[in-house]
Amino acid sequence: MAETTLPAAIAATKPRSYWSRVVARFLKHRLAVIGLCFLTVMGLIVIIGPIVSPYDYDYQDFELIGMPSEFSQSHWLGTDELGRDALTRLIHGGRVSLAVGLAGAVIATLLGTLIGALSGFYRGWVDAVLMRFTDVVMSIPTLPLVLLLSGLFRPSPPLLVAIVGILIWMGTARLVRSQFLALREREFVEAARALGAGGARLMFRHILPNAIGPITVAATLAVGSAIMLESALSFLGFGIQPPVPTWGNLLNSASAWLAVAPWLAIPPGLCILCTVLAVNFVGDGLRDAMEPRE
Template sequence: MTETLTTARPGTRKRAEGFWPLLIRRFLKHKLAVFGMVVLVLLALVAVFAPLIAPYTFDGQDLTIIGQPQPPSRAHLMGTDQLGRDAFTRVLYGARISLMVGLFSALLATGLGTLIGALAGYYRGFIDTLLMRFTDVVLCIPLLPLVIVLSGILRPSVPLLIMIVGGLSWMGTARLVRGQFLSLREREFVEASRALGGRDNRIMFRHILPNAVGPIIVSTTLSVGGAIMLESALSFLGLGVQPPTPTWGNLLNYASQWLTAAPWLALFPGLMILLTVLSVNFLGDGLRDAFDPRN
């Protein structure tokens, strides 16, 4: 049996693959993550261009059919509600609020959690103990009842709802970032920067934080799905964004009165919530696998 050896010619060695091309290649191998990303991009485009796509205004009424929801038809793809409003149009406009609350509250929670976790993990000692015990106290408070109480008192607008949801969802990110900083602060590149006179804020946010960005991105994507579910639950209970502005949650609230006579009113916003949250979770799984150095 003969064995063939292949020798590379001088100057033809394969160049090492860069970090971002390698990351993209790993991500594209995860088919569900790619599907989730495509779905989320399409939903974002639909939300942004809803006034151009929707055939009617979100509060426009067909006065000839008021009183009884109408089933899907050529004129109304998802039917109409009891006030003669087009369900397809209201689902499109509802995507704008639900996605906005989900995205920006997740970004707010990530920002707060990253700051608190970075301070706790880098300085350790008294600061770490103080910040982590505060985090533990907030974690002990049931999230949904607290958000319900605040929403019931404040009757929030969209910006205020983002602040409430994001301001009460940062704890998991804080603990994650703390663990990353505790590990990375002892690495050689941090010691070298400290020996060269680097200031603490430069070391934390210029040297350590970029090396912890992978888990933070994954945590952010998964937080979006949780924020959308929370906003939908609040709107379903009548404590989120108030009518006449449509969200997927308050569309389900309206539809709850017609589940037997007009189930399509609940079917379409419910499917949109399901599809969005599944896509976010698929995307988070793909990013987690792509950032995992063991892959």
């Protein structure tokens, strides 16, 4: 009896999609919500800030050249040694850092997902070749490589994004591979195969949508790594080149004045710290929301 009445019961309820349940669970994670709010505000500031700021990022106040100056009415965070407004440069630097971070994470996620998917789906020699390649890339020490490259050339922003992406995709690839290895054995995949579905359909229509949770989490955490990496590269002089500011090269140029003008180094440092922390909290929240242990 129950069997025949249940469809009626189903018809009476609203369909609750997977995503509405994810949102509900995410909102219960306080730190993640705070992190998301912080990132939203930060995003708005770096988008709107340069438009409303009275200064350009490379505008020099000739009266203040020579020494970093302290906070004032006209320069809220002071100026650097070249008389440029620190707040304007911080906001503009945030724009560059966040853009490079996001774009780098997108590249890393696409690359990692593709390699992981092929590895986990086809197994055998495809898996062996791709995973040994992943191991090789993983074993390359990032900073010495970057120092070597920086001796050879200065990257343009698109090239920098590509370099950031290429240096951080490996974790995603391993994660996606393990997801694919597990999911390809599930019966719904076998059912699709029994109906004659080919490799691409099985991978992208049946397996990938079921791995989207872990991939989203990995992508979020990759944004954090990409921002960190971009900052590290810029700090070492291999990132975006002055006069264009990024949080990393702001920190770099401020380091020379750390003893006399610490107010120049603290804001970009705090921005990097808080942004990466917020991204990681959001990643944790997404993990709990998308992969509930039920």
